[in-house]
Amino acid sequence: MPSAQRTVRWITPVVLVVVWLLLGGLLGPYAGKLGEVASNDQASFLPQSAESTRVSDLQKGFAQEKSLPAIVVWTAEDGGKITPQQRTAATRALASLSGDEGITGKVSPALPSRDGQALQGVVQVRSGLGDELPSVVEHISSATDRVEGARAELGGPAASQADLSEAFSGIDSLLLIVALVVVLLILLLVYRSVLLPIVIIVSAVFALSLACAVVYVLAQDDIVRVDGQVQGILSILVIGAATDYALLLSSRFREELAVQGERFAAMRSALRGSFGAITASAATVALGLLALLLSDLTNNRALGPVGAIGIVCSVVSTFTFLPAVLVLVGRAAFWPAKPRASADPDDGEDGATASSTGLWGRVAARVDRSPRRIWAGTLLALLVFAAFSPQLKSDGVPLSEIFVKDVPSVSAQATLSEHFPGGSGNPAVIIADAGSAREVTKAAAGTDGVVTAAPVSESGRPGQGEPLVVDGKVRIDATLEGSADSDDAKRTVERLRSAVHDVPRADALVGGYTAQQSDIQTTAEHDRSLIVPVVLLIILVILAALLRALVIPVLLVATVALNFLATLGVATLVFDNLLGFEGTDASVPLYGFVFLVALGVDYNIFLLTRVREEALKHGTRAGIRRGLTATGGVITSAGVVLAATFAALVVIPLAFLVQIAFIVAFGVLMDTLVVRSLLVPALARDIGPAIWWPGALRRR
Numbered sequence: 009m010p011s012a013q014r015t016v017r018w019i020t021p022v023v024l025v026v027v028w029l030l031l032g033g034l035l036g037p038y039a040g041k042l043g044e045v046a047s048n049d050q051a052s053f054l055p056q057s058a059e060s061t062r063v064s065d066l067q068k069g070f071a072q073e074k075s076l077p078a079i080v081v082w083t084a085e086d087g088g089k090i091t092p093q094q095r096t097a098a099t100r101a102l103a104s105l106s107g108d109e110g111i112t113g114k115v116s117p118a119l120p121s122r123d124g125q126a127l128q129g130v131v132q133v134r135s136g137l138g139d140e141l142p143s144v145v146e147h148i149s150s151a152t153d154r155v156e157g158a159r160a161e162l163g164g165p166a167a168s169q170a171d172l173s174e175a176f177s178g179i180d181s182l183l184l185i186v187a188l189v190v191v192l193l194i195l196l197l198v199y200r201s202v203l204l205p206i207v208i209i210v211s212a213v214f215a216l217s218l219a220c221a222v223v224y225v226l227a228q229d230d231i232v233r234v235d236g237q238v239q240g241i242l243s244i245l246v247i248g249a250a251t252d253y254a255l256l257l258s259s260r261f262r263e264e265l266a267v268q269g270e271r272f273a274a275m276r277s278a279l280r281g282s283f284g285a286i287t288a289s290a291a292t293v294a295l296g297l298l299a300l301l302l303s304d305l306t307n308n309r310a311l312g313p314v315g316a317i318g319i320v321c322s323v324v325s326t327f328t329f330l331p332a333v334l335v336l337v338g339r340a341a342f343w344p345a346k347p348r349a350s351a352d353p354d355d356g357e358d359g360a361t362a363s364s365t366g367l368w369g370r371v372a373a374r375v376d377r378s379p380r381r382i383w384a385g386t387l388l389a390l391l392v393f394a395a396f397s398p399q400l401k402s403d404g405v406p407l408s409e410i411f412v413k414d415v416p417s418v419s420a421q422a423t424l425s426e427h428f429p430g431g432s433g434n435p436a437v438i439i440a441d442a443g444s445a446r447e448v449t450k451a452a453a454g455t456d457g458v459v460t461a462a463p464v465s466e467s468g469r470p471g472q473g474e475p476l477v478v479d480g481k482v483r484i485d486a487t488l489e490g491s492a493d494s495d496d497a498k499r500t501v502e503r504l505r506s507a508v509h510d511v512p513r514a515d516a517l518v519g520g521y522t523a524q525q526s527d528i529q530t531t532a533e534h535d536r537s538l539i540v541p542v543v544l545l546i547i548l549v550i551l552a553a554l555l556r557a558l559v560i561p562v563l564l565v566a567t568v569a570l571n572f573l574a575t576l577g578v579a580t581l582v583f584d585n586l587l588g589f590e591g592t593d594a595s596v597p598l599y600g601f602v603f604l605v606a607l608g609v610d611y612n613i614f615l616l617t618r619v620r621e622e623a624l625k626h627g628t629r630a631g632i633r634r635g636l637t638a639t640g641g642v643i644t645s646a647g648v649v650l651a652a653t654f655a656a657l658v659v660i661p662l663a664f665l666v667q668i669a670f671i672v673a674f675g676v677l678m679d680t681l682v683v684r685s686l687l688v689p690a691l692a693r694d695i696g697p698a699i700w701w702p703g704a705l706r707r708r
Contacts, residue, residue: 021331024329028214028325031214032210035217036217038217038221042227054524054528055305055527055531056306059505060519060524060526062517062519066481067437070478076164078130078132078133078162078163078166079162080098080102080152081127081128083159083161084158085159089125094156094158097154098158101151102116102129105148109144110137111132113132114132115130116129121427122427122428131148145170146170148162161420163419164417164434167417168410171415171417172236183656183657183659184243187653188209190652191247191251192206192209194648199342199345201344201345202344203340203341204258207333208255209251211325211333212246212250215250216247216318218321219317219321222321223314226313226317240657240665241668242315244653246318249322250321250326251649252646252649252650253286253289254330255642255646256646257286257326259641260282261274261275264278271338275334279327281621285617286323288553288554289613290322291550295316297313298312298313299539300315300539301313302542303531304531305531305532308598367641368637368641372636372689376633379693383686383694390573390574390687391570393575394576396580404493404528404591411661412661429487436458436487436519436523438485438486439483439516440508440515440516441482441515442481445463448484448508448511451508452507452508457499457504458488459488461486464483488522493521501522504518505523536601543601543605544565544605548561554617555617555700556700557699557706558702559695559698559700560699563692563695564609568679571675571679571683572601572605572608576671582670589663596667596668600668600671600672603654604671604672611643611646611647611680612688614643614646619635619689628696628705632692636689640685644681648680651680654668655669
C-alpha cells in the first residue's frame with residue numbers, strides 16, 4: 009500500500025478521536041447543567057385535555073400572584089389538648105412571616121381541629137422559586153417551630169415540592185457516578201481487559217455529553233421539556249444503550265481481528281456485520297420512545313423526544329469514536345486477553361465443533377438436541393408469572409409512598425389527616441359562573457363525602473367575605489372527607505363532578521389534587537391502549553425489514569410481549585410482599601412496556617441478525633447454533649450491564665423510579681437469560697426454515 013494512502017488511513021481515526029476529545033471537553037459540563045432547565049412542577053404532569061387541567065388554568069386568575077400553599081400543623085407534645093396560649097403563639101408565628109421573601113398574600117391564623125389536639129395554618133409561597141423553594145420552606149419551618157409545648161410540622165404542596173426538589177438535587181452527578189462505576193466493574197469482571205472497559209465507558213460518556221448538550225439547548229428554547237424523572241432516565245438510557253452498542257461492535261471487531269489479523273480490515277468487517285443490528289436496535293428504541301408523543305400526559309410526551317435524542321447520540325458515538333479508538337489501539341484494547349474467533353469457519357457443515365465449546369456452545373447444543381422440551385418449559389414458566397400481571401395495581405401511588413424514605417411533608421400530611429378532614433390542605437377546586445355560585449356551592453356541600461364547600465373571598469380564604477369574581481367566574485373550595493390521595497376521595501370527586509355539572513348554566517368544572525390524580529389515571533389507561541399497539545407495530549415493521557421475513561418477527565414480538573407480562577407478574581409479587589408498595593404510578597406500566605419491549609427486542613435483533621448471516625452460509629439449523637454460540641457471551645454481558653444501569657435509578661428516593669428500575673432490570677435479565685437464550689432459539693429450531701417465510705432463505 010502506498011505511504012500516502014497509509015497516512016490518510018491513519019489520519020482519519022486520529023482526527024475522529026481528537027474531534028471527540030474536543031467535543032467532550034466542550035459539551036461535558038452540560039450533563040451537570042441540565043438541571044438548570046429542568047422543571048419539577050407537578051402541574052406540568054397533568055393531562056392536556058382533562059377537566060382538572062382546565063381548572064388549573066382558570067384557577068391562576070384567582071390569585072394576585074401564583075402561589076403554592078404551605079400548611080403548618082401543630083400538635084401538643086404531650087398528646088393532649090392545644091391551649092389558648094399555644095393558639096395565640098401559633099397565630100403570632102404565622103403573622104411574622106407576612107412580607108418575608110418568597111411569601112405572598114395574606115397568612116391565615118392558626119385554626120383548631122375539632123378534637124382540639126391540633127392547629128392548622130396556611131402560608132402562601134410564591135410559585136416559580138425553583139432552587140430557592142427549599143430554603144423558603146425551611147424558613148417557614150423555623151419561624152413556626154416556636155410554640156412552647158407544641159411540635160410544628162410543614163406539609164402541603166409547597167413542602168411536597170421542596171422535598172421533591174431535594175430528592176432530585178445532585179441527580180446529575182450521583183446517578184451518573186453510580187451508573188458508570190457499576191458498568192465499569194461489570195466490564196472489568198466479564199472481559200478481564202484493562203483498556204477495553206475504559207474505552208467503552210468514555211464512548212458512553214461522550215454520547216451522554218452530546219445528548220445533554222442537545223437537550224439543554226432545545227429545553228432552553230422550550231422545544232422539549234425536562235424534569236427530574238426525564239433527566240435521570242436520559243442518563244441511564246444513554247449509558248446503557250451506548251454500552252450495549254459498544255459491546256456488540258467491539259466483540260465483532262475482536263472476532264474479525266482474530267480471523268483477519270489486520271486491524272483496518274477487521275474494523276471494516278465488524279462495521280458491516282454489526283451496522284444493521286445496531287441501527288435496527290436503535291431505531292426500535294427511538295421510535296418506541298417517540299410513540300410516547302401520542303400520550304396526553306405531559307411527562308410522557310417529554311420523555312419521547314429526549315430519550316430518542318439520547319439513543320441517536322449513542323449510535324453516533326458508537327460508529328465514530330469507538331471504531332477510531334479500536335483501530336488505533338488494535339489488539340492492545342483486549343490485553344491481557346487475546347482476540348480469538350468465536351467459531352472456526354472450517355467447522356463441519358452442521359456447525360457441531362463450533363457449537364460444542366464453551367458455555368454458549370453447550371447451551372446451543374442443548375437447544376439443538378431438545379428444542380421442544382426447552383421452549384415448552386420456558387413458555388410455561390413465563391405464562392405462570394404473566395398470570396399475576398393483572399393484579400398489579402397502577403391507579404396511583406399514595407402521598408405517603410411517593411418517597412421511599414421518610415420526608416417531612418409526608419409526615420405532616422399524616423398528622424393533618426389524623427386531626428383534620430382527610431382532604432385538608434388539598435381541597436377540590438370548583439370553577440363556576442358567578443351567577444350560579446350559590447347553587448353550585450349548595451350542590452357541592454350536599455355531595456356525599458364533601459365536608460365543607462365555600463366560595464373563595466377577596467381575602468383568599470373560603471367563606472370569609474364576598475366571593476371573589478374573576479372574568480365572571482368564582483372559585484369554590486370543597487374539603488373532602490377522605491384523604492386526597494385515597495380511592496374514596498376519587499369516588500367523591502366523581503360524585504362532585506356529577507352534582508355540579510347538573511347545575512343549569514353554571515359551566516362548573518372540578519379540579520384540585522384528587523381530580524388531577526383521577527384524570528391522570530384515566531388518561532394513563534387510555535395512553536396504554538393507544539401506545540402499546542403502536543410500539544408493537546413499529547417493532548414488527550423494523551424486524552420484518554431487517555430479517556426479510558414475517559414469521560420470525562411475529563414470533564419475536566410475541567415473546568418480548570410475554571416477557572413484559574411475566575415481568576409485571578413478578579413485580580406484582582415483589583411490590584406487594586417484599587417492598588410493601590400499595591400501588592404503582594399510573595405511568596409505570598407504560599414506561600416499563602416501552603423500555604422493556606423496545607430494549608428486549610434489541611437482544612433478539614443481535615441474535616437473529618447473526619443467525620440469519622450464518623444461515624445464509626450453513627442453513628437454518630447450523631445458523632441457530634452458530635449464532636447463539638457467537639453472540640451468547642456479548643449479549644448476556646450487554647443485558648447484565650443494561651440491567652445494572654437501570655438498577656442505579658434506586659439512588660433517587662422516589663417510588664416511581666424504584667419501580668421502573670426493578671421492572672426494567674429484572675425484565676432485561678429475564679429476556680437476556682431466558683427468552684433470547686432459550687425460548688427464541690428453541691422455537692426457531694423447532695419450526696425450522698419456515699421461520700424465514702416468505703423470504704427466499706426459507707428454501708435453503
